[in-house]
Amino acid sequence: MARSPSPKNAGRLLHTAWTSIIVDIEAGRRRRMESLFPPESLPARFVYSFARGFFMSETNRWGVATLTLHAGSEDVPGRSVSPAIFQTSTYRWHHVQDGLALSSQEAPTEFYARWGHPNGRQMETIVAALEGTQAALATSSGAAAMTLALVPWVGPGDHVVLGRTIYGETRNLVSRILGRFGVRHTIVDSPDSAAYESAIEAATRVIVTETPANPTLDCVDIAALAKLAHAHGARLVVDSTFATPVNTRPAALGADAVVHSATKYLAGHSDVVAGVLATDSEAISRAWDYLRITGPVLGPFDAWLVTRGLRTLELRMARHNANALAVARLLEKHSAVARVHYPGLTSHPAHALARRQMKGFGGMLSVELHGGEQAGLKFASRLRLFVPATSLGGVESLVQFPATLARITEQERLASGIEPGLVRLSVGCENEADLLEDVDQALAS
DSSP: OOOOOOHHHHHHHTTTTOSSOOOOTTTOOOOOOOOSSOTTSHHHHHHHHHHHHHHHHHHHHOOHHHHHHHTTGGGSOSSOSSOOOOOOSBOOOSSTTHHHHHHTSSSOSSSBTTTOOHHHHHHHHHHHHHHTOSEEEEESSHHHHHHHHHGGGOOTTOEEEEOSSOOHHHHHIIIIIGGGGTOEEEEOSSSSHHHHHHHOOTTEEEEEEESSOTTTOOOOOHHHHHHHHHHTTOEEEEEOTTTHHHHOOGGGGTOSEEEEOTTTTTTOSSOOOOEEEEEOHHHHHHHHHHHHHHOOOOOHHHHHHHHHHHTTHHHHHHHHHHHHHHHHHHHHHOTTEEEEEOTTSTTSTTHHHHHHHOSSOOSEEEEEETTHHHHHHHHHHHOSSSEEOSOOOSSSOEEEOGGGOOSSOHHHHHHTTOOTTOEEEEOOSSOHHHHHHHHHHHHOO
């Protein structure tokens, strides 16, 4: 059965009428491009309306792999299949007076790279499509994305609720930086929704959680927290770095904003530091204003690297999910192991919840051995395929000992549920049999 032409093909059919069409699919904003007709002209408005309506209906039906390969293709000018890299800090104007019009726009992609660029826009369009949000904003790191998810929504006297186990720099952002400006916070003592409810105050503006949490793999009920937050007039921000949109889509469960350290699974190759915030258009407008002023922008090449990684996200996550589950099952059965933290195991206290809100259980797990810290250190040092390094989510397997990190105090670490002997494994895309053999020999006395 013949299919209707895609927006790109429709534009080519009308190529004799104008050299490019004015399209910004996800955010609904028209961006200025070279045209034989002005953007306000009837032909341009007709094509924009057709392209936007058709493409949105297409992306609503597409699966993850199709989205990562085709969403955002209109955001990068040119005819190359692999998007060009716009490695420039500024753009030529047709006339001097064009600067006034461009500088009055929000996030123009061809004005000044701190404000935006085509490579960033393509990455943002893909992530927004994957997360099912109105828009997204690329940032220079996951920490920057979390900052932009929080700062525009809080001020002196406001209150923030933090999950028990949360990324250390998120905790530091709220306690050490926002706290200096009169923002108070409460850290819950349990992943249960009841703990969050008891922490809410009249001044609570934002609830921040991470699921699965780093490194304890605690899981929280996103739908329940969203309902709770909204009942008290607060926003729910979910750090979904461990899950990725392949396994969980927090916005579909009611979350107001989703944060990723794109350094990890989204990029997936341990070769770029990046972040992204996915949320509604109003929140992106607020976040972009702070980004423009404070400058945590993602460069064009880095955005290109993340987009390249996104193209294989679903393929990689299938391997990460399968390998981590296999490693977790092996560890759980071994006599040297005291406890395995992985939501894919039936022994995990939130396994039923994870099954409800996750399609796969991710590539991260942590393990505690009989013998505590010394046994954990011995196990980690004997691994051959798991590279001892910080970070996670790359195609290669990594091992880390969270207790050796210095960015949170010992008291904070213990309150977060991180025991001294806990070993964190980022299970990569190697062959399953090789990983199992490596873990088994590392456990041998």
